[in-house]
Amino acid sequence: MPHLTARGRVEALRSVRALAVQVIDSLTPQEWASASAAEGWTVHDVVAHMSSTQRELFGPLMFMVARSNDIEALNETPVKARRRWPDARVAAEYRRWAPRGHRLLKLTQLPGLGSVPVPMAELGRFPVRVLPSAIAFDTHTHLYHDIAPVLARPLPPPDPSVIAATLEWMMLVAAAMGSDLPLPEGTAVRFAFTGPGGSEWTLRRTKGTVIAEPDPGCVVAGTLAGAAADFPAWCTHRKSWRDVELRLSGEEDLVTAVVDGLRVV
Template sequence: MRDAYDEWSVKGLAALGAVQDPPMADTVVSLSDLGEHPMHLLGNAIAFDHYCHLRHDIGAAIARAADLPRDPTVLAATLEWMLAGLPQMCADALDGAPRQPVNLVFDGVAADSWCLTPGDPEAGPRWVVAHGVDDDAPVVRTTAHDFVSWGTKRADWRSTSTGDVDDPRVAAVLDAIDVI
């Protein structure tokens, strides 16, 4: 089994390398219930799958998997995939949430900031995730590692998030996040 994984991972990395440069990188593909994404994010999706499933699924039963290193490059790629997919994968649940922008500030490994903002449901995307913060929006602080867990409903955000989490509008937006 390990030999097959080693063989196919080398081939997979070569294939993913081929979609990192234009025009392939910008070609948008439909990924069923995951939404539509530019091909350059396919490697991020695989990084997400490995990071999430090893540390949060297998890690629930095997401590050695849960304790794997939190590589900043892999975690940043994982976050990029989750945040790119969030508006599409969570669209229906977010439609039921208040139209409240929320800053997501990630501390620790892969520290970064993003803002989840309601879009124009009539003319464009229903919700948008943008790099950076909106100074007027509430702030939720967590770690990128914990976001992988609660952003996929493997844990509750309430146990690892701080900031404006007592605002019921913010809580409703966070409750709507379920990246698959």
């Protein structure tokens, strides 16, 4: 399947941002104060994380991210600073800074700039062009898996561009954090994500390094197939992969061991 395009990443940002504004603006005081599915965070905290991320894009926090070795602990700092903010102030911050973040992130798609590597704490180094996919993944995951379920909020099916961008970021992170995955040298496993926004990827080890790439049609030891929309939940360990409908084929013991070792933060 074709690699995600610059236009696709920008569309993913636009779509997920529009939905986030709708959800945030509709929250009641009781919902703001509710526990989210993100461990230790209320809905207020989750939105504060989303708004601070938009505000700090290419700001001081990004330099801290580059030097950090614990991105989850670093995420807590701006959330803690906003814990006593009124809900309306957090919502206003998101509405103000998300469009600005979108405009900045569009620049990462410019020819010649997109391949510049950016360090992201313990996650690894990534070409700057995939930062929109990182924000799409983060926002989508918080909306669909941390806020909506606990509030019993039905959300519309995500835009395919958002799913495609989410898959791109997650697969790149899975590879960057995959040094301990039980993939022998020269071995590849295919991930076939079905449904809107779906794509096919491989994880393979070459010269000791695990790399992810849109499926080039290479020979693989085994395949995992399942709905693209389920990947954010089980690969972030919000849900066990055994609780969703996945189909393993080929060397199933190897595929099982690889999937057991995956976790994207």
